[in-house]
Amino acid sequence: xxxxxVRNLVxxxxxxxxxxxINMDVAEREKLVIIGPSGSxxxxxxRCLNLLEEPTGGTIEFAGINVTDPEANLPKIxxxxxxxxxxxxxxxxxxxxxxxxxxxxxxxxxxxxxxxEIALSLLEKVGLSDKVESYPGELSGGQQQRVAIARALxxxxxxxxxxEPTSALDPxxxxxxxxxxxxxxxxxMTMVVxxxxxxxxxxxxxxxxxxxxxxxxxxxxxxxxxxxxxxxRTRSFLTRVMP
Amino acid sequence: xxxxxxLIIQSLPFLLTGVLQTLKVTLIAVAIGCVLGLxxxxxxxxxxxxxxxxxxxxxxxxxxxxxxxxxxIVYFGxxxxxxxxxxxxxxxxxxxxxxxxxxxxxxxxxxxxxxxNSGAYVSEIFRAGIQSIEKxxxxxxxxxxxxxxxxxxxxxxxxAVRRVVPPLGNEFIAMLKDTSLLICIGYAxxxxxxxxxxxxxxxxxxxxxxxxxxxxxxxxSISRLVDFTERRLGINGNH
Numbered sequence: 001x002x003x004x005x006v007r008n009l010v011x012x013x014x015x016x017x018x019x020x021x022i023n024m025d026v027a028e029r030e031k032l033v034i035i036g037p038s039g040s041x042x043x044x045x046x047r048c049l050n051l052l053e054e055p056t057g058g059t060i061e062f063a064g065i066n067v068t069d070p071e072a073n074l075p076k077i078x079x080x081x082x083x084x085x086x087x088x089x090x091x092x093x094x095x096x097x098x099x100x101x102x103x104x105x106x107x108x109x110x111x112x113x114x115x116x117e118i119a120l121s122l123l124e125k126v127g128l129s130d131k132v133e134s135y136p137g138e139l140s141g142g143q144q145q146r147v148a149i150a151r152a153l154x155x156x157x158x159x160x161x162x163x164e165p166t167s168a169l170d171p172x173x174x175x176x177x178x179x180x181x182x183x184x185x186x187x188x189m190t191m192v193v194x195x196x197x198x199x200x201x202x203x204x205x206x207x208x209x210x211x212x213x214x215x216x217x218x219x220x221x222x223x224x225x226x227x228x229x230x231x232x233r234t235r236s237f238l239t240r241v242m243p
Numbered sequence: 244x245x246x247x248x249x250l251i252i253q254s255l256p257f258l259l260t261g262v263l264q265t266l267k268v269t270l271i272a273v274a275i276g277c278v279l280g281l282x283x284x285x286x287x288x289x290x291x292x293x294x295x296x297x298x299x300x301x302x303x304x305x306x307x308x309x310x311x312x313x314x315x316i317v318y319f320g321x322x323x324x325x326x327x328x329x330x331x332x333x334x335x336x337x338x339x340x341x342x343x344x345x346x347x348x349x350x351x352x353x354x355x356x357x358x359x360n361s362g363a364y365v366s367e368i369f370r371a372g373i374q375s376i377e378k379x380x381x382x383x384x385x386x387x388x389x390x391x392x393x394x395x396x397x398x399x400x401x402x403a404v405r406r407v408v409p410p411l412g413n414e415f416i417a418m419l420k421d422t423s424l425l426i427c428i429g430y431a432x433x434x435x436x437x438x439x440x441x442x443x444x445x446x447x448x449x450x451x452x453x454x455x456x457x458x459x460x461x462x463x464s465i466s467r468l469v470d471f472t473e474r475r476l477g478i479n480g481n482h
Contacts, residue, residue, distance in 0.1 A: 052382050079388030089383035093402050103387035106397060148383075155387055 001028045003063055003159060003190055004049060010057035011044055011214075018044045020214035021058070026159070031191045033201040033222075036211035037237060042194045043086075045211070046163050049192065050081045063158065079107060082152030086164040088144040090136035090151070096123070097132045100151045108155070115154070122150035126180050142173030146180055153184075160184065162193040198242050202226055210234045247446075251453045254440050261436030262457055268350070268432065269419045272357030273365075276418070277411070279358065280365025285395070287370045298366065305363030311424050313360055318352035318428045349430040353422070361418050368410045372403035405476045412469030416462045423458075433457060 004026035011019040018041045026032050034042045047053040049060060051067055051074055060067045067077055091099050100119040104110040110118075123129050126146040136144055145165055152160060162181065166174040178200050185191055185204040195201060201208055202222040209219040210231070218231045226242075229235045245253065286298030305313065326345040332338040347355075376399050384394035423434040437454035441447045 050386055052386065075385075075388050075390045078386055081386070083383075083386035085379060085383065087377075087379055089377075089379035091380065091383070091398055091402075093405070102397065103384075103389060106393055107388040152387070 002026065003028045004192070005061040006045075006049075006058070007060075008058035009045070009048060009055055009060065011041070011048060011053060012056045018214055019048070019055075022214075022216060024209065024216065026190065026192055028158075029188050029190055031185050031193070031204050031206045033205035033208045034192065034194045034211060035196070035198070035201060035208060035237075036217075040211040041214040042211045043163050046083075046161050046192060046194050049161060050078050050083060052083075075107070079155055080158045082155060082157035082160040084145070084148050084152055084160065084162045084165045086167050088136070088141070088148045088168070090144055090148055092136050095133050095135050096128065096139075096147050099136070099147060100154045103151070104154050118154055119150070122153050123147075125153075125183070126150050127176070140173060141169045142176045145169065145173075145177045149177075149180055149184070159190045159192065162191065162195065164194050164196065166195065166197060196241065198226070198238075210237065212237070247449045250444065250446055250449050254444070254450060254453065257440060258433065258436050258453060258457060261431060261433035261454075262461070264430065264436075265419065265422050265432040266461065268353050268357055268422050268425065268430075269415070271354050272361050272422075273411075273415050273418055275354070275358035276361025276365045276414075279362025280367075280369050283362055283366025284369025284373060287366060288373060302363045302366050305360055306367075310356065310360050310421055311427060314352065314356040314424060314428060317356045318347060318349065321352075322347055349425070349428050352428060353425050353430050353432075357418060357422065357425075360421075361414065364414050364417075365411065368407050368414060369403065371410075372407035373399055375406055376402050408469060408473055408476060412465060412472075415469075416465050419461055419465065420458065 002025045004024075006022055006024040009019050009022040009024075010017070020041075022041075022045055024032075024045075034045065036042050044053055048055050049062070049067075051060075055068055058068070062077055062081065065077060066072060067074075091102065094102060097116065097119055100122060101110075101112070101115040104115040104118065105112065120129070120132070123132065126149055128143060128146055128150070131139060131143065131147070136147070139147065149160075149165075165181070166177050169177065174197070178197060181191070181193070181200070182204055191204075193201075193205075205222045207219060208222050208225040210217050210225060210229075210233075212233050218225060218229065218234045225234065226238065229238055283298045283301060286294040287302065289295050289298070322345040325347075329345065333340060373395075380398050380402065381391075381394050384398040385391070389397070422432050425432045426435040426438060429435065433454055437450050441450050444450065
């Protein structure tokens with residue numbers, strides 16, 4: 001069952017064509033990894049999926065709903081699509097507990113005890129039960145990103161989008177975030193991950209897409225893409241990132 | 244003839260009535276100005292063209308004209324217009340009769356003019372404050388399913404308010420000093436009271452210095468208060 005269907009997606013920033021006709025499906029429970037050089041449009045593609053960027057052309061369907069329809073109820077759709085950002089974007093004026101419970105309280109109108117219970121179990125899952133009262137500024141980058149993952153999960157989304165979640169981290173903190181993402185993958189979450197972590201892509205990806213200059217150049221299983229890349233551009237990218 | 248110190252001490256009770264009036268007008272004007280400024284600032288950033296145009300006109304007009312002229316418009320300019328409007332209602336709609344005078348009390352004119360003036364400056368302070376919050380904050384809020392209004396109210400404004408405390412403090416101080424212009428409509432604020440005392444004592448040097456000193460005490464107190472608030476809100480920390 002496809003939960004996301006992208007057809008002929010085009011995105012221009014002024015005269016710059018960032019996405020030039022993307023067709024892509026994501027199946028339920030699938031882990032799709034998007035790789036490619038910087039400026040290839042992979043982050044833009046991800047940000048179009050929950051309409052943080054408004055597509056210039058084409059359609060995006062999520063769970064049978066046309067997201068690109070101007071009448072679409074975006075907040076309602078975004079409730080079901082969690083997103084983790086490169087720069088964490090935790091709310092600095094709120095502590096960890098408040099960061100996680102805020103959206104369930106405001107958007108889903110959950111009762112505080114229930115929201116807090118969910119938050120505590122998520123914090124346990126990401127290994128930060130002792131940071132309930134901390135503020136984002138008191139946490140390391142890796143810890144902040146794990147809180148951000150818990151915050152997105154608290155809305156109980158059907159899909160999780162990861163936009164280069166480890167790119168802003170010091171190398172020694174990358175592992176702890178990837179571990180949490182790996183756990184999530186094994187639980188069966190549908191995930192679309194833009195990343196430069198090739199080892200992670202091979203380990204958890206069901207399918208890998210290679211993008212360049214606003215187009216999908218090649219896609220396949222991790223084995224097909226990493227071990228037997230067909231396209232010249234894929235090969236030259238892989239030799240550069242995996243010497 | 245009393246010596247300088249005695250003169251100032253004798254004048255102090257009278258000057259202090261002026262201090263009270265100065266503080267009263269400033270506090271009310273900045274409070275109303277903050278409300279106007281919140282809407283003005285959000286209007287300037289609105290996606291709605293009408294709101295944006297309205298807010299821009301307001302800010303441009305008020306910031307581009309002297310407070311003294313604005314004060315004259317309210318105090319001297321409006322009463323004849325109100326008078327004509329009343330006459331129009333009485334003759335055309337048989338409403339009224341209204342009170343014959345359309346004089347606006349100096350206090351009301353002072354508060355109206357100063358509030359509108361302050362609101363324009365505060366609009367720009369809030370606009371800058373809101374714009375200073377990283378784009379990612381709004382995106383994170385939206386991605387969690389918040390509406391743009393909820394994101395503004397729960398995520399962006401609370402952070403912006405902390406950042407605008409120092410410039411709001413400056414606006415408070417500027418407004419406090421600007422209320423000295425109210426002397427021109429005869430409002431009994433500090434400068435006016437000083438002028439009145441000089442009219443009877445003929446000692447401008449001592450009195451103007453006393454007046455200046457009283458302003459200084461007020462402005463320095465506000466600065467300290469702003470510093471304190473800043474520390475309480477942890478503006479330089481992370482929360």
